[in-house]
Amino acid sequence: MSNKYTRYMDGLSLSKEAEERIIKNAVKADDRYRKKRSSGFNRTLGFIIVAASFVLIVAGAFILRFPGKKISEGGQSSNVMIGNPMVEYDSLEKMEKAVDFNIRKLTKLPFSVENERYAVYSGTMSEVTYEGKNGSLTMRASKKTDEDISGVYEEFTDIRKMEIAGMEVTLKGSEDGFVLASWDHDGLSECIYSEKAYSIQEWEVIIGGVS
Amino acid sequence: METALTYRKYMDMVLFSGNQPVKRETESGWNLMLAEGADRESRLRRIMERYGNGLFRYAYSFVGNGEDSEDIVQDTLIQYLRFAPVFENDAHEKAWLFRVAGNISRNRIGYNKRHRTEELEDNVRSHYEVNELSFVWDVVKSLDPKYREVIHLYYYEGHTTREMAEILMDRESTVRSRLLRARKQLKKLLKEEYDFE
Numbered sequence: 001m002s003n004k005y006t007r008y009m010d011g012l013s014l015s016k017e018a019e020e021r022i023i024k025n026a027v028k029a030d031d032r033y034r035k036k037r038s039s040g041f042n043r044t045l046g047f048i049i050v051a052a053s054f055v056l057i058v059a060g061a062f063i064l065r066f067p068g069k070k071i072s073e074g075g076q077s078s079n080v081m082i083g084n085p086m087v088e089y090d091s092l093e094k095m096e097k098a099v100d101f102n103i104r105k106l107t108k109l110p111f112s113v114e115n116e117r118y119a120v121y122s123g124t125m126s127e128v129t130y131e132g133k134n135g136s137l138t139m140r141a142s143k144k145t146d147e148d149i150s151g152v153y154e155e156f157t158d159i160r161k162m163e164i165a166g167m168e169v170t171l172k173g174s175e176d177g178f179v180l181a182s183w184d185h186d187g188l189s190e191c192i193y194s195e196k197a198y199s200i201q202e203w204e205v206i207i208g209g210v211s
Numbered sequence: 212m213e214t215a216l217t218y219r220k221y222m223d224m225v226l227f228s229g230n231q232p233v234k235r236e237t238e239s240g241w242n243l244m245l246a247e248g249a250d251r252e253s254r255l256r257r258i259m260e261r262y263g264n265g266l267f268r269y270a271y272s273f274v275g276n277g278e279d280s281e282d283i284v285q286d287t288l289i290q291y292l293r294f295a296p297v298f299e300n301d302a303h304e305k306a307w308l309f310r311v312a313g314n315i316s317r318n319r320i321g322y323n324k325r326h327r328t329e330e331l332e333d334n335v336r337s338h339y340e341v342n343e344l345s346f347v348w349d350v351v352k353s354l355d356p357k358y359r360e361v362i363h364l365y366y367y368e369g370h371t372t373r374e375m376a377e378i379l380m381d382r383e384s385t386v387r388s389r390l391l392r393a394r395k396q397l398k399k400l401l402k403e404e405y406d407f408e
Contacts, residue, residue: 006366008348009367012267013267013268014284018281023255023259027255027292030251030292174290175290175311175314176296176307
């Protein structure tokens with residue numbers, strides 16, 4: 001089909017110089033993004049190393065202060081216990097006991113689930129990860145809080161609030177869809193993170209299947 | 212059975228909890244590029260060769276000037292590198308690229324309305340103009356962007372309304388009615404010059 005509009009558009013094109021410039025600029029921009037991402041990771045790693053060193057120094061000083069003496073009174077333990085931020089469980093029931101609230105599950109997923117993993121962070125936040133060949137979804141829950149429990153601090157270009165399954169849900173993502181959904185329900189803060197981006201319609205199904 | 216926190220789990224937790232773009236990028240993005248051994252420039256050259264002018268013209272149909280259209284193509288390629296999407300087929304790849312370019316173009320229209328003068332826009336546009344057909348473009352340009360994009364995708368890119376619905380993430384019926392309204396407006400404005408059949 002060739003009408004006047006298509007002939008007009010045919011007259012517009014990128015010069016070879018423009019193409020080269022665009023490619024070079026895109027690669028440079030990507031380099032800057034990767035560098036920024038990498039330095040962010042190094043900062044996080046540096047913080048962990050400093051924090052771990054501090055814990056070891058404190059523990060070492062404590063042991064030196066009481067050489068040969070059991071730390072806990074009453075004969076219960078003779079080891080220095082350092083709190084474990086994440087504990088894995090082999091069943092949902094055991095995890096529920098640990099966090100002391102009912103954990104809701106995903107019943108409608110856009111892929112076949114081959115494995116489920118259960119974990120509790122700091123004894124207060126549950127995490128269920130559903131893994132399959134074609135995707136992975138992670139649902140976190142904690143007693144209602146104003147803090148962001150997702151742990152996903154990516155910069156999102158598309159953020160929408162909408163009602164899904166009777167809840168006010170915040171969807172976060174970008175041009176290719178949404179990867180994070182969060183909401184409050186029945187005294188709990190809940191969120192789902194996906195490795196793949198899904199459309200609003202797909203999120204409606206996923207969130208509608210939380211029970 | 213409770214298990215101890217392994218190093219891998221711990222690093223997973225750090226990646227998931229810290230200020231990092233999460234697994235989607237590390238697994239399907241950077242690692243995929245490493246696995247394929249493809250360098251970024253050659254990937255972009257392939258995209259540019261296949262879709263460069265198409266994306267440029269699509270962007271132009273929104274913003275109406277070459278300078279912004281080039282920026283939009285560039286931003287689309289940056290998104291392509293950043294998200295490193297994996298496509299089922301060529302149609303899926305094209306739909307993704309045009310969807311991203313469309314979203315960036317819509318944002319750019321809003322930005323230009325707030326920041327840019329009409330004078331600069333006209334100066335840049337004249338560089339790309341094809342004079343004898345410019346009156347058709349002037350009429351198309353006068354339409355709302357939501358009508359311009361369906362006109363461009365249907366008449367210039369030759370997409371079906373179903374394909375357009377995928378690119379625009381809208382219902383096919385909505386796309387059809389938008390196309391119908393766009394045609395009606397063009398018919399009214401172009402009169403005997405109307406040739407969008």
